[in-house]
Amino acid sequence: MKLFGYWRSSATYRVRIALALKGLDYDYEPVNLLKGEQKGSAYLTRNPTGLVPTLETDDGDFITQSLAIIGYLEDSHPAPTILPDEPVARAHALSIAMSIACEAQPFMNLRMQKYLKTERNFNDIAMTDWLNRWSGGAMAAVEKIVTQTGGDYCIGDTPSLADCCLVPQMFGALRFGIDVSAMLRLNAIYERCQKHPAFEKAHPDHQPDAVQQ
């Protein structure tokens, strides 16, 4: 398998965590978002949406969207699973993943921030307000869910799909100055994940296209 992605892309990071938790080997081909490579013809033939990540399967099929890629990995390599066995717990894991992917991340990503700054004249105060309201608000909702479902991780005491989404979201939130200080459960899980070898392997700073700041 080959993963096309970008070191600091939240969605790529989710897939890297899932691959690492499942112990799967893969090739990695960086797509430099700052250079616009995701809009180049080579990449668009693999992924017509021009977004990262994309997974090329061993059979040469291309799969887009991080959660669809993770679903494919579960189908094609079911053991070890990163989904809880029990249907309601599994639904809760997916619900947390969706809350992050649909309510938090879309308002925080690079292209949205660039648009707000350049085309809507958002200054730093407006940008911080925007990020805290939308992405931060969604994360506060996830904190409430995890208070009901979590243990050491988002669902009980085992890393799952939910943690694959939470960790990149926390990473981005801290990077962009979103105030997550009141989200005690999410912070505790994030700190725990930092020490887990699969999450460590998947960390943006440990990717071949990482740039020293």
Next chain:
Amino acid sequence: MKLFGYWRSSATYRVRIALALKGLDYDYEPVNLLKGEQKGSAYLTRNPTGLVPTLETDDGDFITQSLAIIGYLEDSHPAPTILPDEPVARAHALSIAMSIACEAQPFMNLRMQKYLKTERNFNDIAMTDWLNRWSGGAMAAVEKIVTQTGGDYCIGDTPSLADCCLVPQMFGALRFGIDVSAMLRLNAIYERCQKHPAFEKAHPDHQPDAVQQ
């Protein structure tokens, strides 16, 4: 089972289509978004995120997020499935669903439009530009995917999870004046779905809380 939702909520509409395609009976309890009932204490005990829909299972568990609810329905009532059997086709169905849920719908929903109008002073021109750029742009990407994967429906000739997401997105796009005229495949699938009994049953206008315009 009981579904808590709102007739014109895109996410609730997705779940209604899935329930109808699977032939499942359920009770329906309206949550009036215009009256803010989703932020009331009664609803928040069921869904701390304050969003619709929520599914109450036969065992009294509450599941949030439309795609997590549909995943639960697949797990708990696998036949008939609304996911393709083949893993790559299944991934493509999930990818289309995620493109709509993460890239198109978040920028079109009521609370975002209300915020842009009241707190960012978007006039009609700015609002139309916003909707076409973000939601419309994501739908144009879905059109490209469906050109590769679709037949009578988004994935081949059988309705799937992808169509559960496409139809509410098209309904909302047309309602809000997003220009989808160039998306020929999506329009054709949307028209076909309008004549399918499951999609007809799930239509907003056919819900008990529908309001005549």
